[in-house]
Amino acid sequence: MAIKSFTIEELEKKPSRTDWKRVDALTDEEIIRAAEADPDNSPLTDDQLVGMSPAQEVIPEIVEAHRERRGSHRTPSKAPVSIRLNPEVADYFKSQGKGWQTQINTILREYAKSHQTA
Numbered sequence: 001m002a003i004k005s006f007t008i009e010e011l012e013k014k015p016s017r018t019d020w021k022r023v024d025a026l027t028d029e030e031i032i033r034a035a036e037a038d039p040d041n042s043p044l045t046d047d048q049l050v051g052m053s054p055a056q057e058v059i060p061e062i063v064e065a066h067r068e069r070r071g072s073h074r075t076p077s078k079a080p081v082s083i084r085l086n087p088e089v090a091d092y093f094k095s096q097g098k099g100w101q102t103q104i105n106t107i108l109r110e111y112a113k114s115h116q117t118a
Contacts, residue, residue: 008065012106020098
């Protein structure tokens with residue numbers, strides 16, 4: 001099987017196949033039990049831990065993309081605004097689950113980028 005590479009932008013456009021509601025409902029104990037039962041998930045050895053490098057040094061572009069999308073625990077980089085949407089528009093985005101406001105922001109940001117004059 002060939003390995004396929006994706007850009008961050010391509011990955012962001014791909015729909016998730018993960019059942020995030022089920023994942024979010026898992027307790028810490030259930031996650032630990034599942035990890036311990038997974039034969040492909042053996043605990044790291046001390047030698048492996050010593051040989052690790054910070055993600056920022058290995059894959060800085062992915063770390064930076066993640067930082068741009070992180071939540072409210074970091075310094076706010078967005079302006080709080082109030083916007084009126086048609087009910088069907090609001091309902092659609094809310095039905096997408098967690099992150100619906102970020103999804104609207106992403107769409108509006110891309111629209112704004114594509115309509116900027118040089």
